[in-house]
Amino acid sequence: MDPKISLCMIVKDEEDWLEQCLKSVEPLVSEIIIVDTGSTDRSLEIAKTFDAKIFFFKWNDDFSAARNYSLRQASGDWIFVLDADEAIAASDLALLREKVKAKNVCYEFLQRHYTADHRLSDFKPCQGDYPDLERNYPGFFESNLCRLFPNHRGIEYRGRIHELVEQSIKEIPDLRIERLDVRIHHYGHTPEVKRKKTKADLYSPLGESKTREQPDDWKAYFELGVEHNCNGRRKEAAEAFKKSLNLNPNYLDTWVNYGYVLCETSQYDEAIEALKRAIKIKADCDQAYCNLGVVFMRQGDFARAVDVFIRAININPQYVNAFCNLGISLARLGRYAEAANAYYRALEVMPQCVSAKADLGALYLVSGQLEEAEKFLISASKDDPEQSG
Incomplete structure (x- = not known):
């Protein structure tokens, strides 16, 4: 008899996405657990x-509490956790059926976050690998997290926000x-989800609470810094990243993000030092070189900016943001033909890149x-990322 899988979800006002999510895994799961934290739309x-x-579940400012309540309702042999704005490709279901036949193993997935913003860290252009799920989104970035694990083993979520099961799994010897x-x-x-949801109103206060509860947790400060940065609070982001680095000076992404927000707050010398620290940790860190190039641009040193953008592109030939910034820097140096080539290279990687077209x-x-100018400016207007999806 095949193992039974319980899908466990927490939901609030997810009518736009819930059906897609449930349809994607309906053939896989034997039970769907929905824990609602206050929906007023058609979700239920x-x-x-x-x-x-x-x-x-009465919301209490604790994602782990809601998640763990959902896990306690599951009767299946395995638990699979998804959010309403997520889905699984039909082509992957057979592999998941096979994997749950194993014992004493939990499974980590790649979470592919679709976005229209090529400036985000680790942005990669869509290549048509999942045409039905990629929709019209130009690209994505990825992260790892455990979402499929055996039931009745004491596995639980931890963390008021950015909750994970990994630590609890590591404490179970077998x-x-x-x-x-x-x-x-x-x-x-x-873009459409970001327009509708105001996550900052919820996530930022929870992130602050998490750092107060876990003052020695470098990752809590890193997560808070990312949250502040995403919502334009650069000064607060810099403070959070600095606290994270005081606790763990060896995490590459913290230095890269710290360098970025220092640049955005016009602390250019400090930004350069932070990004050099990132490069010291990883010599081929394309994001650090790209951010360093932006610092040089802000300082008006476009020749140095060109050099480091080219370095970033040599490391990552699909780095759209580096191509765009290279084009700007070359144009400022009067090297117009080379600048145009940089923009064309960006468009080869990401045909919908609005900033390259503009x-x-x-x-x-x-x-x-004028004819070429009109063509690209009209195309940029049509491909405005706010209209993506």
Whole structure:
């Protein structure tokens, strides 16, 4: 008899995405657990069409508490955790069925976050690998997390926000975590979701609470810094990243992000030092070189900026943001043909790149090539990322 899988979800006002999520895994799971934390839309109506078992949880500013309540309702041999704005490709379901036949193993997935913002760290352009799930989004970035694990083993979520089960799994001697080549397709960073949801109002205060509760946890400060940065609070982000580095000076991403926010607050010398620290940790850190190039641009040193953008591109030939910034720097140096080539290279990697089209159109406008300028400027307007999806 095949092992039974319980899908466990916490939900609030997810009518736009819930049906897609449940349809994607309906053939895989034997039980759907929905824990609602206060929906006022059609979420529960949609859940009922999938014969979901619905439970209610009074929100208490603690994602782990809600998650763990959902786990306690599961009766299956395995627990699979998804958010409503996530989905699994149909082509991956057979592999998951096979994997749950194993013993004493938990599974880590790649979470593919779709986005229209090529400036985000680790942005990669979509290549048509999952045409139905990629939709019209130009790219994504990825992270790892454990979402499939045996039931009745004492596994629990920890952390008021950015909650994870990994630490609890590590404390159970006979369990191990294995990485799967399976993507969880996540739409929480897409323009339409960001327009509708105001996560900052919830996430930032919870992040602050987490650092107070776990003052020696470098990752809590890192997560808070990312949250502040994403919401334009650069000064607060810099303070959080600095505290994180005081606790753990060896985490590459903290130095990269710290360098970025220092640049955004015009602390250029400090930004350069932070980014050099990142490069010292990882000599081929393309993001550190790209951020360093932006610092040089802000200082008006476009020749040095060109050098480091080229370095970043040599490391990562699909680095759209580096190509765009290289184009800007070359244009400022009067090297217009090379600048145009940089923008064309960006468009080869990401045909919907609005900033490359707009800057290329402006470049043609300045040089008097009005027909070409009009073509790219009109195309940029049509491909505005706010209209993606």
